[in-house]
Amino acid sequence: MTLYSDTILKSTDKAKNDQKLNICIITHCYPPDFGAAPHQYEHMAKSFQKEGHYVSVITSHPYYPSGKLKKEDRYKFISETNENGITVRRHWLLPSQKNNSLLRLISMMTMLMSMLFSLPYLKRNKIDLIICQTPPISLPFLAILAKKRYNIPIILNVSDLWPQAMVDINHLKKSSFTYKLLHKVEKYFYKKADHIVTQSIESQEYIQQLGFQKPQIYRIGADIDTFKPSDKDLNEKRYKMVYMGVLGVAHGLSQLINQIPFDRLGIDFHIYGNGIDLPKIKHIIKEKGLNSIQVFEPILYQKVPQVLQEYDFAFISQINYVRGTLPAKLFESLSMGLPIIFHGDGEGAKIVKENDCGWVSNPNAPEELVINLKEITQSNRNVLIKKGQNARTLCTQHFDRDQQFTNLMKTVYQNFTTKS
CATH class of the missing domain: 3.40.50.2000 (Glycogen Phosphorylase B;)
Incomplete structure (x- = not known):
């Protein structure tokens, strides 16, 4: 069998840094949102917490993938809850259920405008490291603003390539003004990030070809102890x-x-x-x-x-x-x-x-x-x-999810645990 190998960080003999960080994850989706991505961020948050770090999440009210807010969230601008020791700040947005690029962009911008009200929270809680998801293409603006104001380093998690994805599904043309503008924004994000992680070799190569640092592969992966084979009835006809x-x-x-x-x-x-x-x-x-x-x-x-x-x-x-x-x-x-x-x-x-x-x-x-x-x-x-x-x-x-996190954690210890 030919195994499809990832770029894995080499382990070192260096002991874990005892310094505890205050880490904030910025993402548009978090449980109870449906899908693997929300649970990847939940796994990330819980894993950092198990390492002894302080973790908070800035996200939106649940809406994914139905494109609808619950009735109780429609007029709630910000809510903050403590979920097993993790602070989760949820923000209002104008969700989009339509397969329309303009409506999606409007939805992203309303999410950003709402999340900007968490800037004082980042300062007040002395956040040491931000891990920010993109897309949505609006979210890194919050992380970059926090970096400029409060000198907080950024790990950018690129889950999809925007606006390239819009070209691939025939919603944008590379010759269009919109694409050229969004592409400049995309490159601006890569430039401002202190470290980039992404889920695929294709994305890694794309970003590197643009002239930026080689991203680290960080797969969503699977919990191999929970998702495991079982005996099946081999006599079923259909x-x-x-x-x-x-x-x-x-x-x-x-x-x-x-x-x-x-x-x-x-x-x-x-x-x-x-x-x-x-x-x-x-x-x-x-x-x-x-x-x-x-x-x-x-x-x-x-x-x-x-x-x-x-x-x-x-x-x-x-x-x-x-x-x-x-x-x-x-x-x-x-x-x-x-x-x-x-x-x-x-x-x-x-x-x-x-x-x-x-x-x-x-x-x-x-x-x-x-x-x-x-x-x-x-x-x-x-x-x-x-x-x-x-x-x-x-x-x-x-593709063991825990091993994927271990590789990310090595990067954090090696690059973000030394105070200036």
């Missing part, structure tokens, strides 16, 4: 495939459900999630009377491993290739020992193909997906077992 996550336009599930004859393939396809594509998915299922496809409400993150155990393989779809994007659900499925049906391109497809842990199809060729699904139903189940074993091995060796 295969069960699961999609779990955000239902966005870039994932294209409604389009695939309209194209792929799932009922005739002998595969039960279960979808757990929410997003702007959900109404269209439900409409197509009802209109065509599709019996093999069922849609379920998002489930609590703590219940995800238990639900995934019920399935034979996981489905990941990216009909629009977005450079640098690596689906977070990939890691948890790998950790569960689930073979992957990857309908897409880029780094995720490369991981699945090179490590023989599933099947890959071209997002512009749905007939390839049909061929793969037919191959699965006609194959011996031992083929799935072997690919599942490969998936689990890959995740435990390279």
